Amino acid sequence: TFSNTGNNTTMSRQIVQPVNQVRLTNVAVVRLSRGGHRFEVACYRNKIVNYRQGTETDLSEVLQTERIFTNVSKGQFANSKTLKKCFDTSNEEEVCRFILANGDVQVSDQERAAQLESTAREVASMVSEKCVHPISRRPYTLPQIRDGMKAAGFMVHPTRNIKQQFLDCVRLLQEKRVLDIERAKMKLAIVLSQLQEANHDSDNDNDHNDGLMKRRDAVTTFLINEGVAAADIQPSTGDNDTRIIFQSDPSLYRRMDGIAHHDDVQGRLEIIQQCVTEEGDVTLGHELERKAQQQQQRDEHHVVQSSGKQHATQSGANDNNDDDNGDVPALSDKLQSGLRLTSNTDTNNDDNDHDDHQPTITKVANSRKAQKAAQKKSKKAKRREKEDAAEREEKIAAEKARQKERDERRGIQQNSTAGDAATTSISNNTNQVSNADMGDNKACNTCGGSFAPHEYRSHFRSDWHRYNVKLKMKGCATVSEKEFLLCDSDAFF
Secondary structure (H helix, E strand, O other), X not given: OEEEEOOEEXXXXXXOOOOOOOOOXXXXXEEEEEOOEEEEEXXXXXXXXXXXXXXXXXXXXXXXXXXXXXXXXXXEEOOHHHHHHHHOOOOHHHHHHHHHHHOEEEOOHHHHHHHHXXXXXXXXXXXXXXXXXXXXXXXXOHHHHHHHHHHHOXXXXXXXXXXXXXXXXXXXXXXXXXXXXXXXXXEEEEEEOOOOOOOOOHHHHXXXXXHHHXXXXXXXXXXXXXXXXHHHEOXXXXXXXXXXXXXXOHHHHHHHXXXXXXXXXXXXXXXXXXXXXXXXXXXXXXXXXXXXXXXXXXXXXXXXXXXXXXXHHHHHHOOOOHHHHHHHHHXXXXXXXXXXXXXXXXXXXXXXXXXXXXXXXXXXXXXXXXXXXXXXXXXXXHHHHHHHHHHHHHHHHXXXXXXXXXXXXXXXXXXXXXXXXXXXXXXXXXXXXXXXXXXXXXXXXXXXXXXXXXXXXXXXXXXXXXXXXXXXXXXOOOOOXXXXXXXXXXXXX
């Protein structure tokens, strides 16, 4: 309001702000059903988990407003009588804490999808970090793990522990045989503690060394009995070496710790490396060697199966040939032992000098297959190019023949009397159109003619316009109305 009193001008301004309104934006609703009633509290999204974990205890930092709702979206509050009936108290702070501890968080579909995607990414990252290929000992990339999870049908659980889901994912990948994968081995060391000796003369030193050797032998025996491969145990460097270094599956860690605290060992367990993987660049020779070993293992396994079938057939047909049939199981046992030897000592290639020519043979065979595949592909491409070119030439020849036929018909009909009459009528219509009000006429961009408003819509339904549209779609020149009337319509539609 303004008021003028002489030269003094006074102005009063009143600012009204909705200070008592709470805008419930970025709200996460925690809902609890109790006593046949529904109760809700409005919280901040990023504070509910912190409150339940115990890192946040201030309710004002968790709740948008310290009121209890029956419906947050509609703004309906719960009365104290209902709270007293369902919770035996009307104190809203206590009821809010109870709802936060026992209620269900309501999330949207997009939030749930984002949460599941984040969990799947964490599981795949853990699989990529802690698992390797059984032969190459190299980890898989994250996209390979995600594709394998989809192919195996692994479903992410929103509330289960990440580590438990990681174990389930590895187990499912191994069962479905989607990827050749196993958990990376841990590099551990059992350190033997020094026993207290009263005297330190030479005889006691010898006894001490003998006792240390017995303890080392006991540790080695225990490790082999628990499933550790002998090739994964490093040999001792001397008689006074108190460290037994070995590689073990992570699932055997508790057993290894039990071995270290055994009465015959009296040592402690140390973790040297969490995950043992191959590092460095991959060379062509190493990859050819690895593939040759895989092929050799598959061939030996196939030979074992075929020899077993042959042995079964011969034993059923010739029961009296025990000497001949006895060679087959011996051969199968020999091949199986060789298969186990190659799988356990994949890194020790010095003992397999007789198989050095296998990568070269595999490389030559692969190159021949690649050349044959390339030749087939080039032949198919050339054949396809010839077919496409012939099809294009046929289309061009057909279009030229049609244009030639149309020109011939146009030249013949121009000399007929019907053509003269049609030309006269067309000229009369053209003169009438030219005498009309040109300011109200509308043009057709396809046919190039000008039409009155009452003829404009009917022109788009005419055969002339339809024919020009087809010509334009084929990339040909359009025809005028005279040319269209002189030609036979059967040649166009």
